[in-house]
Amino acid sequence: MSHHIDSSSSQASSELARYMQALGARARAAASVLALADSGQKNAALACIGERLEAGREALKAANREDLALARERGLASALLDRLELTDARIDAMIQGLATVASLDDPVGAIDGLKRRPNGLRIGKMRVPIGVIGIIYESRPNVTVDAAALCLKSGNACILRGGSEASRSNALIGECVSLGIEDAGLPREAVQVVGTSDRAAVGELVRMRESIDLIIPRGGRSLIERVSEEAKIPVLKHLDGNCHVFVDASAELERALEIAFNAKTYRYGICGAMETLLVDVSIAEAFLPRIAERLIDHGVELRGCERARALVPSMLAASEEDWYTEYLGPTLAVRVVDGAEAAIEHINHYGSHHTDAIVTEHLARSERFLAAVDSSSVMVNAPTCFADGAEYGLGAEIGISTDKLHARGPVGLEGLTTQKYVVLGEGQLRG
Amino acid sequence: MSHHIDSSSSQASSELARYMQALGARARAAASVLALADSGQKNAALACIGERLEAGREALKAANREDLALARERGLASALLDRLELTDARIDAMIQGLATVASLDDPVGAIDGLKRRPNGLRIGKMRVPIGVIGIIYESRPNVTVDAAALCLKSGNACILRGGSEASRSNALIGECVSLGIEDAGLPREAVQVVGTSDRAAVGELVRMRESIDLIIPRGGRSLIERVSEEAKIPVLKHLDGNCHVFVDASAELERALEIAFNAKTYRYGICGAMETLLVDVSIAEAFLPRIAERLIDHGVELRGCERARALVPSMLAASEEDWYTEYLGPTLAVRVVDGAEAAIEHINHYGSHHTDAIVTEHLARSERFLAAVDSSSVMVNAPTCFADGAEYGLGAEIGISTDKLHARGPVGLEGLTTQKYVVLGEGQLRG
Incomplete structure (x- = not known):
């Protein structure tokens, strides 16, 4: 039939x-x-x-x-x-x-x-x-x-x-x-x-x-x-992955280079790919020219804010639109920010609440970033490209939810279930 | 201001x-x-x-x-x-x-x-x-x-x-x-x-x-x-409480009387009040006349199926509409059913997926009822009127969700929160 x-x-x-x-x-x-x-x-x-x-x-x-x-x-x-x-x-x-x-x-x-x-x-x-x-x-x-x-x-x-x-x-x-x-x-x-x-x-x-x-x-x-x-029915949706890596003032330089490079280049087309790199102003001079050279060598086009371009003159100028954009390709927006609070503000304002990471050696700032960034996955010292059900140990995923209710982030078998209350009595009465 | x-x-x-x-x-x-x-x-x-x-x-x-x-x-x-x-x-x-x-x-x-x-x-x-x-x-x-x-x-x-x-x-x-x-x-x-x-x-x-x-x-x-x-936003809603108590063949008679009476009369106006009483045919003759007498004495109007009315002739005849109705008052629908499977079928078909209870001394039937009844709370040997955030230990509730997603049943503080993934690394890279 x-x-x-x-x-x-x-x-x-x-x-x-x-x-x-x-x-x-x-x-x-x-x-x-x-x-x-x-x-x-x-x-x-x-x-x-x-x-x-x-x-x-x-x-x-x-x-x-x-x-x-x-x-x-x-x-x-x-x-x-x-x-x-x-x-x-x-x-x-x-x-x-x-x-x-x-x-x-x-x-x-x-x-x-x-x-x-x-x-x-x-x-x-x-x-x-x-x-x-x-x-x-x-x-x-x-x-x-x-x-x-x-x-x-x-x-x-x-x-x-x-x-x-x-x-x-x-x-x-x-x-x-x-x-x-x-x-x-x-x-x-x-x-x-x-x-x-x-x-x-x-x-x-x-x-x-x-x-x-x-x-x-x-x-x-x-x-x-x-x-x-x-829809007149609940929807579990997967919207854009406009993901950020923030390199904090305290970041260990070599580690930050590896994480930022991996987050962008592991695969351009996945929703966990980094689309904007945020760099604390106090580490920008040491970090930005090195990561820029490595990314440009790899074929990535960089679009930066003015302070970023002052350090890497070959960058194109980023427009306001760039901060909102999920390129899903070999393009990266770069912004120099004044500290972790400015980074958090940028991410919560321009981001898509998908996956965002901080690279830091500073305990209080890692805690602050974890609590304050309003995204389905928040990472410390790991590249955003890890956002994936198999990597999280879910075995398989039906998608990555960018909704806040019911299930957020990679959705596996448990996200396809709900819970009901069970009440087991022996003749108790109310009132 | x-x-x-x-x-x-x-x-x-x-x-x-x-x-x-x-x-x-x-x-x-x-x-x-x-x-x-x-x-x-x-x-x-x-x-x-x-x-x-x-x-x-x-x-x-x-x-x-x-x-x-x-x-x-x-x-x-x-x-x-x-x-x-x-x-x-x-x-x-x-x-x-x-x-x-x-x-x-x-x-x-x-x-x-x-x-x-x-x-x-x-x-x-x-x-x-x-x-x-x-x-x-x-x-x-x-x-x-x-x-x-x-x-x-x-x-x-x-x-x-x-x-x-x-x-x-x-x-x-x-x-x-x-x-x-x-x-x-x-x-x-x-x-x-x-x-x-x-x-x-x-x-x-x-x-x-x-x-x-x-x-x-x-x-x-x-x-x-x-x-x-x-709505274009997720809604957590509280719809009707058309709640059932099913008195199984194995039920202990005195316990069943107390639970059914309490479920109906604790308060008529709450959403956990019993609206339909289901009774296994093999216990109906022993149970129904006694619960009917007690409820009628208390001022409850009974509306029964034909088999129920054969045992309690003073009952009014229930219509198909009665099985769907949340009376929120001193009225109760009564139906004699052929076993637990028929009760489960009735509840899942006519009920509102709010709160439903079985009175039983039979282990396998209690397990079956818990698994098969598709309601936000499923109870064994307890009256449905217990469906309440304070009774469940939530301290206070914003309501009782009859939705299936995110939060089901009484919603307390935890139901007003969600979860995000945190990923803590030490420079791990993907691929």
């Missing part, structure tokens, strides 16, 4: 709404079964999905080739074509990812902080799945498997809406996932791939309050903003 | 928007100071607020009398008039509440789960304030102090929007709160009372994404639904 509908026909919006509502109702029903499945059953499903993907490898590559051909016809940029492609190595990685998620601890059912009250009631919090999660993403078809695996292991049903350019690949991956889940005796509708490329489907999805508990958008700024604007 | 504006003039909506934006900007500025204030300073502010309320006691009562007179003229129902009134005893309770909040542990700054990664990085989560919280409530002016105290202690700035019928009382309480905060050397704009009764102010408040991080509505269903519909 396939739930796909023809995306090329011009559907009445009520038909689309009915289709989406049906997806939601099936997800809700599957969620109540999945919430009570034990870890063994969920791990078995992950293994079965891997087997289905292995068995479907050639068909998957064929479907992906059709997606690629159509995308090329439509003139998709080569970076996007690259993301879209399913090579054997990428299919291997998808299957390996399933095994990784199976190896992670199951967070569901743990009871935290069970304490006895004066009247003898024992009260604690039990970790439970959220319910049904809607995930909206772009291009990369591997997200279909990664997201499905994390939701499944954390006991949540999910509805996945990938990019239209990957629709054939995603539909087939979704079929493998559902068959694998069924092989393990769990409801195949625990994971459903939206079977229409109609953009209006996203609008429906983010308003299905009755059947969806959380929306996770993964993609560019315009997708995230559209979802935030239209 | 007072930020009140004249609510009787017909303002241009742009003027209202400017006024609200200014409140938001001041709150944001105050929040960054408050987030770093230590517990001693915050407790001092709570004490100073108490002194200001004590000093303003006569003025407060006079302002409240004006509110009451106007409300009577407008024909406000007597239950609402009662809620609105500020007696000496209620002012005492407000001041006592401040002392209670001062005595609670400050959650801010605690670091949980700091663990060393294989590369030596130490990674944990630091508890921090959320930022700026908007609270929208009705009638009771004491909420102004309670909410301000909880936000202050948890390091959050807040913007309070009370009911228009309490505007004079709330304005004066807000003035006492701001003066008390200032007395302790913290920014007076850490707590601001919206100085207009214009209903459009709520619409502005729930869209101020830049300056408010969380909206907490406290009030009736129509307020909550309006806020949920219009």
Whole structure:
């Protein structure tokens, strides 16, 4: 049984709404079964999905080739074509990812902080799945498997809406996932791939309050903003990573050089890459020319404030706009600041509350920076590029939340659960 | 300096928007100071607020009398008039509440789960304030102090929007709160009372994404639904408490009688009051006539399913609508069910995911009920009326969340905070 509908026909919006509502109702029903499945059953499903993907490898590559051909016809940029492609190595990685998620601890059912009250009631919090999660993403078809695996292991049903350019690949991956889940005796509708490329489907999805508990958008700024604007359901979003490294007056010079260089150059395109370097005025003369030489040699373009340019004349002049910018490329803004308080103020004002670091040997300033910088990750003597679920020991991540509520920073299995109170009595009465 | 504006003039909506934006900007500025204030300073502010309320006691009562007179003229129902009134005893309770909040542990700054990664990085989560919280409530002016105290202690700035019928009382309480905060050397704009009764102010408040991080509505269903519909900011809401007690086949009869009676009659008007009693068919004949007699003697009207009415013929017939209803009064729906699974199904289908209890002596069924009932509190052998922050040991609560994300069930100081990652390194590099 396939739930796909023809995306090329011009559907009445009520038909689309009915289709989406049906997806939601099936997800809700599957969620109540999945919430009570034990870890063994969920791990078995992950293994079965891997087997289905292995068995479907050639068909998957064929479907992906059709997606690629159509995308090329439509003139998709080569970076996007690259993301879209399913090579054997990428299919291997998808299957390996399933095994990784199976190896992670199951967070569901743990009871935290069970304490006895004066009247003898024992009260604690039990970790439970959220319910049904809607995930909206772009291009990369591997997200279909990664997201499905994390939701499944954390006991949540999910509805996945990938990019239209990957629709054939995603539909087939979704079929493998559902068959694998069924092989393990769990409801195949625990994971459903939206079977229409109609953009209006996203609008429906983010308003299905009755059947969806959380929306996770993964993609560019315009997708995230559209979802935030239209959603009637809680959204866990991942916005920009405009990350800073602040080199404090007390920083050990060689360490600061290594950290700043690594934070910028480990990978330009990740959200934890440093985008602005802040340098205390008292160490600027010793530090700035050296880091600048190393970065420029590496092909990084520097845009500095006036004091920075006085020390490194080859820098371009930074504009106000630069302090706000996530370059995601070989460009770096550089500013000389008067002490740690000025650095903190710059970060909280211009930053995106993602990840920010201080390099310092001064205890009180490290404590102050940790407390005062309002970001999802705050680091001392480490490069911002460490902001990543695997590096944090989460095993795998569904994304990095820049929201403040529920989950902040890299979101792993625990971030896909919530807690309910359990109250254990022996006939106590109130009043 | 007072930020009140004249609510009787017909303002241009742009003027209202400017006024609200200014409140938001001041709150944001105050929040960054408050987030770093230590517990001693915050407790001092709570004490100073108490002194200001004590000093303003006569003025407060006079302002409240004006509110009451106007409300009577407008024909406000007597239950609402009662809620609105500020007696000496209620002012005492407000001041006592401040002392209670001062005595609670400050959650801010605690670091949980700091663990060393294989590369030596130490990674944990630091508890921090959320930022700026908007609270929208009705009638009771004491909420102004309670909410301000909880936000202050948890390091959050807040913007309070009370009911228009309490505007004079709330304005004066807000003035006492701001003066008390200032007395302790913290920014007076850490707590601001919206100085207009214009209903459009709520619409502005729930869209101020830049300056408010969380909206907490406290009030009736129509307020909550309006806020949920219009909000562009995360909302922590408290919806209905349609609570159940299920008397399992194995229940000890006397215990079940006491728990069911207490759950219904402790107080009819609280959200934890039992609204539907579910009874396993195998114990119904022994249990139902006895609990029915006791409840009917107490003045409770019973509405039952057919099997219940066969055992207690004086019961009215329950309609499908009754299973969904939160009576908040001396009415109880009664249904005979075929086992624990049927009870769980009924609760998850008709309930409001607030608080539900099982009375049982059977271990596996108690575990099953705890795992499968999808409510913010699930109880074993205890009456649902225990659902309350003070009873749970939270000291005080800002409300009971029926949302699944961030905080579920009674929300105390910890629910008004969030966590950020802290990463402590010694120059580790990635890759």
